[in-house]
Amino acid sequence: MLRDELVRRGNTLFRWRSFLPLVLVPPALWMGWEAPDWAHAQVWQVGCWGVGLLGLWVRAKTIGHVPPGTSGRNTSEGQVAESLNTRGMYSLVRHPLYLGNYLMWMGLVLATGRMDFALVVTLLYMMYYLRIAMAEEAFLEGKFGEAYAEWSQRVPAFVPGRWGSRRSAWTPAGNAISWRHVLKREYNGTYALVLGYFALDAVRSAGAGDPSHLTPGWQVGLAGCTLTFLVLRFLKKRTQVLHVEGREFT
Known part of the structure; x- marks a missing residue:
């Protein structure tokens, strides 16, 4: 059956989902070099930052509240889940992490000022993550x-329902947010987001003959983010500071 084939492909893509953004780096940088003049406006770039940070917030809100053993991040063994999480962000959409990913991607893509590129990336994202979502849902349905x-049936997949409707009923997570777990899980994605904006700003400015990406503010900001990334990576890999008991599968 077609559904079974899509699920099989989704299980394969699930293991490689972290690497898909790398495929978009070369075309994104080229689009940034060819960015239209209006895309250099500060208000537009601040708005793009806002979209990316909104995606990061969605992910942090999801990960920080998720109970132990309810979602899998294992890219080598596939799906992992011990209980079904229907609270917090999962009471608004069934795949809040993928919604957050999309917003983070769109923040970077929109920074190029190319709406045609944004449309192509949106379509590719839907094609790719729809299969992964189908694989995840088949696993959860079976379990x-x-x-x-x-x-x-009650909660939409990716886009929250109209506020106040039955399909957008917010259910509190029921536990306090774990910022240590957020830092452990999201330091890579946050640093990648900052690097992405810096790289796009660099090529966009170079394409326009403007060396604004070399300003002290950018340099200090990037250096600070890099130092923070290295510290968090050390804490995750070499210590138990960021470890939260019972969160191995989340």
Whole structure:
């Protein structure tokens, strides 16, 4: 069946989902070099930062509140879940992490000022992550049965329902946010977002003959983010400072 084939492909793509953004780096930099004049406006770039940070917030809100054993990040063994999470961000959409990813991508893509590129990336994202989402949902349906069916009928996949409707009923997470777990999980993505904006600003400015990306503010900001990244990486790899008991699968 077609659905079974899509699920099989989704399981394969699930293991490689972290590497897809790398494919978009060369065309994004080229689009940045060819950015239209209006894309250099500060208000536009601040707005693009806002979109990216919104995506980061969605991910942080999801990861920080998620109970132990409810979502998998294992790229080598596939899906991992011990219980079904339907609270917090999962009460608004079934795939909040992928919604956050999309917003982070769009923040960078829109910074190029190329709406045609944004449309292409959106279509590619839908094609790629739809298969991953189908694989995840097939796994959850098989494991949690009726509980999953009821939740999936009530909660939309990616786009929150109209506020106040049954399909946008917010259910509090029920636990305090774990910032240590957020830092452990999101330091890579946050640093990649900062590097992406810096690289796009560099090529966009170079294409316009403007060396603004070499200003002290940018240099200090990038150096600070790099130092923070290295410290967090050390803490994650060499210490237990960021470890939160029971969050191995999240």
